[in-house]
Amino acid sequence: MYQYSDFDRQFVQQRAAQFRDQLExxxxxxxxxxxxxxxRLQNGWYVQRFAPMLRVAVPYGEIASNQLRVLARIAREFDHKEENDISNAVVALADVPSLPDRCAHFTTRSNVQYNWIPLSRAADVMDLLASVNMHGIQTSGNCIRNITTDALAGIAVDEVADPRPFAEIMRQWSTLHPEFAFLPRKFKIAITGALEDRSASAWHDVGLRLLRNVDGDLGFQVRVGGGMGRTPIIGSVIREFLPWNQILNYLEAIVRAYNRFGRRDNKYKARIKILVKAEGQSFTDQVEAEYKDIVEKDGAPHTITQAELDRVSAYFVAPDLNCDRKTADAKIAHILKAAAEDDIEFSRWLTQNVKPHQNPDLRAVTLSFKRLGAAPGDANAEQLERAADLVDRFSAGEARVTHEQNLLLPWVRCDQLPELWREARRLGLAKPNIGLLSDMIACPGGDFCDLANARSLPIAQALTERYQDLDELHDLGEIDLHISGCINSCGHHHSGHIGVLGVDKDGQEWYQISLGGSDGTRLSGEPVPGKAIGPSFAAAEVTDVIEALLDTYRAQRTEKETFINTVKRVGAEPFKTAANAVRVATARTTAAA
Incomplete structure (x- = not known):
């Protein structure tokens, strides 16, 4: 992991002190x-439906065990809904006790959020965060937001190059960049270094892919103009290959062009995707002209030297784990034998939650924060503390917040997998559902967010309750289910194999269902937005509609065919027919009553 320098620490602490003065x-x-x-927005503090919401930055998802413990302390000591004035709540006060507090929430951008910290205690929270080199800088506002990457960065077996050093260099370059503090709209960058794009880079304002050209030189493919929201668009490739050392100069050119030509008169048309779509080739030409000026007139001031890349890369070397001298094959054979003798759930956990590693003695293990009785991605104080203990014992003190709202341990020895599984299962974090239907993505929705049209969490909870049977989940196979409470798409419903979007109809909560979306992974295929299968459904119908879609999949699939591939092969019509049958049945029941 990157280690903060004296300058970094002083900077974060001074920012916390500055915020305390502003708050006073x-x-x-x-x-x-x-x-x-x-x-307050520049420090990650929003005001939501009931209370302030704090967004804490976790650059490219890497988080240390001591940071998890501070997040746990904040959850326990500060995230209390009873301390907030909710007299002006939009929904009935009787609904408030059901909303979780004393917990942190993992987001799809690898950040952490709190929903109940009163502003009167905000300065103390920022001081605590600063004590472990954490903050909320640029987690809000019209600036370059938290840069994200693959949770398997640096350990993935299909990796061309480790993206983390570049993500860190970009973080340092973009933090409080004076020219880009007030862009037309927020700006998000994702970077992947692997053959499989697990960072969903094509859905970002700028998506970067590390690759090598025919001569073996390292560089970036550059996409611009991706995004979800009201207008889902896949980013366009504007450079097939850019030498790695020029990436900051080229990013500077992109953001300058956006800053100059992006719309500021209409926030719904202010994202760079609207500019790229409207201008087409002329936008690319403008970026190239800016880049030429930066290189030729300004002297390419942001060129990354080999020495700087080496300096930052030195922070991302693999930890010394003192692996024993058994071969990986022998370890795996031992583990599989233990699985057969122990519990089918352990075998399933090895299949779903454990991923290969560049080091054959190691594995990457995902702790599942998708469980009955909790919102997807929610972690209470005790779970955060116990997860920190697991991170120390089994992963060299380092974890990763994943795009799917879970926590990944990147440095687990193969011979420790049985012990880790037992400990994680005891804490309720070993459900073998990673990549399956119940490993859904969901935003906080209308329960917390005042932008939302409908609640996400009750839909997620109802589906979680319906699909508890592990035999059924494993039979259904890998399915990406994404839920958003409004068109802003914080739950990434556009990229879900099944997407659920909350909409408002005359003050009532309704939900639009889409099929066939993809974030660009190997399983899903090329990135593409899902397509709605018809008019929206009432909240009470959503679970039945999802069940009808899955029954249709079972009836239509060939042997070992995944849900997304079945949808691609047979088209949406059979699924649409099944979903509409639920609507008809509901109408008949209502009429009979």
Missing amino acids: RRFNGTLLEDEFKPL
Whole structure:
């Protein structure tokens, strides 16, 4: 992991002290709310439906065990809904007790959020975060947001090059960049170094893929203009190969062009994807012209030297785990034997939650934060603390927050897998469902967010309750189910094999269902937005509609055919017919009543 320098630590601590001063001035009336709002947003503090929401940055998903323990302390000591004034709540106060507090929430952008910390205690929270080199800088606002990458970065067997050093260099370059502090809209960058794009880079404002050209030189393929929201668009490739050392200069050119030509008169048309779509080749030409000026007139000031890349890369070397001298094959044989003698759930866990590693003595293990009675991605204080213990014991003190709202341990020895499984199972974090239907993505939705049209969490909970049978889940196979509470798409419903979008109809919650979306992984195929299968459904119908879709899949699939491949082969019509049958049945029941 990257280790903060004295400058980094001082910077974060000074920012926390600055925020404390701003907060005190807000409370004593010398700083008005309109003046304070951009300052709190620059530190990751929103005001949501009931209470403030804090977004904590986890750059490219890497997080240390001591940071997890501080997140646990914040959850336990500060994330209390009873301390907030909810007299102006949009929904009935009777609904509030059912909403979880004293927990952190893992997001699809590898960040962590809290939903109940009162502003009166915000400065103390920022000081705690700073004590372990954490903050909320640029987790909000119209700036370059947290840069994300593959949770398997640096360990994936299909990796061309480790993207983490580049992500760290980009983080340092973009943090408080004076020219890009007030862009037309928020700006998100994802980078992958693997053959399989597990970072969903094509869905980002800028998506970067490390690759080698015919001469073996390392560089980037550059996509621009991806995004979800009201207009789902896959990013366009504007450079097939850019030498790695020029990536900051080229990013500078892209963001300059966006800053200059992006729309500021309409926030719904302010994202770079709208500009790229409208301008086409002329946008690419403008970027190339800016890049030429940066290189020829400015002297390419952001060129990454080999020495700088080596310096940053040195922070990302594999830990010394003192692996024993048994061969990987012998270890695996021992583990599989133990699985056969122990529990079918352990065998399933090895299949679903354990991934190969560049080091044959090691594995990457995902702890599942998708469980009955909790929102997808929620982790209470005790779970965070116990997860930190597992990270220390089994993963050299390092974990990764995943795009799928789970926690991955990247440095697990093969011979420790049985012990890790037993410990994780005891904590409720070993459900063998990674990649399966119940490993769904969901945003907080209307339960917390004042932008949402409908609630996401009750839909996720109902589906989790319906699909608890592991035999059934494994029979259904790998399915990406994504749920968003509004068109802003924080739950990435556009890229789900099954997408659920909350919409508002005359003050009532309804849900649009889409099929065939993809984030660009090997399983899903090329990135593509899903297509709606008809008018929206009432909340009470959604679980039955999903069940009808899955029954149709069972009836239509060939042997070992995945859900997404069946949808691609037979088309949406059989699924649409099955879903509409639920609507008809509901109408008949209502009429009879």
